[in-house]
Amino acid sequence: MPKRTWEDFKTGDVAVYGPRVITREEIVAFSAEFDLQPMHMDEAAASATLLGGLAASGWHGCALMMRMIADGFLLDSTSMGSPGIEEVRWLRPLRPGTQLRLRVTVLDSRASKSRPDMGLTRMHYELIDAADTVITSMTSTMMFGRRQPGAAA
Template identity: 35%
Template sequence: MRYFEDFPVGETAAFGSRTLTRSEIVEFAGEYDPQPFHTDAERACESRYDGLIASGLHTFAVTIRLMAEHLTADAAFVGAVGIDELRWPAPVRPGETLAVETRVARTEERSPRTGLVEFDVTVHGDDEPVLRMHPLLLFERREADPEV
């Protein structure tokens, strides 16, 4: 079990991979982001993207899933307090595989029971970064005061 104190500033990790298929891109977008460049291959070819692309929300959701499986699953994770600077520098296309890279940017004791860890997260597609963000995550402290 990893606690707040187990995330030193500067620590890096790389984990997970997930390939997005054409059908799941269209299905996700149909439910949550029904833009033609996410849902209709013909119309997507006429768009500035010159083809179907995944919704940024889909890329974000896959990122959160990979972080849950590889970063917070074996940690005393309390929850997130926010995300700063969420960016999508390049589109994700069908068949592209996503992988997550994290770096602990800073830590801050928040209370006798919790500490905040800010991560620099970059999600790489096949050729370039496709998502960048700075999630602010709370973890229990190892030496938490049970009376607080």
């Protein structure tokens, strides 16, 4: 039985999950499968780009973020999915050897008007390094089952 319901996510709450270290091998393997651009696969080619060296695909950063979301709280919640992502920003290159953490801030939350068993919680996610530099940020709404369907929010 999941422990975290919509009622457990309060506006202003901040949580940090991780750490996880990304390796060169992971970067190259992900890129070989999903993003074949040279800056994600080859150090020499990457050094001649705006990135100035090997860096993970932004989509790889998003995939890592999703895994940290799942491990951090989603798999132990009443998650009903998401209607979509508002924004994703790739702010800094994600380099091999970077120790990553995920900072999650609850922006706002409301009960669903059409589904009394569900609440919607808008969250801001930041993939950060050991110095708290934001590498990737994302804002999305999550749908969670309610502990008390139809109760006043």
